[in-house]
Amino acid sequence: MLNQDNSSTLLHDLDKIDRRILQVMQADAKLNTKEIAHRVGLSITPTYERIKKIEKMGLIKSQVTLLDRQKVGKTLIAFCSVSLQLHSLAHIKNFEAAIAKLHEVMECYHVAGNYDYLLKVVVNDMNKYQQFLTYKLATIENIAQVHSSFVMTETKHTTAFQLDEV
The missing domain is CATH 1.10.10.10 (Winged helix-like DNA-binding domain superfamily/Winged helix DNA-binding domain)
Structure with missing residues (x-):
């Protein structure tokens, strides 16, 4: 890094x-x-x-193919704010390792503020999200709270950085 x-x-x-x-x-x-x-x-x-x-x-991390999520049936985006019960290094590492295994989680950020983590979860529909929440996310030890926000409209989505003159 x-x-x-x-x-x-x-x-x-x-x-x-x-x-x-x-x-x-x-x-x-x-x-x-x-x-x-x-x-x-x-x-x-x-x-x-x-x-x-x-x-x-080392400026080029990787080259990927970006799929149209609607056309592959991934119509629901949820942002999950997650709070942990305990914040020891071992608990943090365990949570992060568990999240890394969940293919529905497209992005995961350890954040400062009211919550510990922000997850971007992409699934087919609300039923799949409920299954993800119940059978995957809720089974991870040490989670105190999860708050979900659902995307209504995607106003901007980019993967490109603007490289202004320094």
């Missing part, structure tokens, strides 16, 4: 073209080097070399 100073240094190592390459790649990971080169105004070889440099820097 990068600390803030190290990640800032990495961003300083990128010029405008490197940042443009990353923006193009975030928008469409299927593009080949020739297509990326065309979009950023470089020839293929320098574009390839820049991509390899960026990869060696």
Whole structure:
């Protein structure tokens, strides 16, 4: 994991073209080097070399295919705010290990505030959510409370970071 100073240094190592390459790649990971080169105004070889440099820097975590959740039947998104009863390191690790095994949990954040964790849960429908809550989440030891909020409309969803000049 990068600390803030190290990640800032990495961003300083990128010029405008490197940042443009990353923006193009975030928008469409299927593009080949020739297509990326065309979009950023470089020839293929320098574009390839820049991509390899960026990869060696560790800035590209992975390249994935994003599915249309509606078309694959995942129509319900719930955000679960979870409070733990006990907060020892062992209890935290056990909770996190259990959550990592639940495929319905798309994202999990340890947060500060009124709750300990925020989970993004994506399932087919309310019945599947009830089953998830009853037979999976509720079986995890040390949970004190779960509050669920359901998405009515998705106003914005992006996976791309804006890479402004530093």
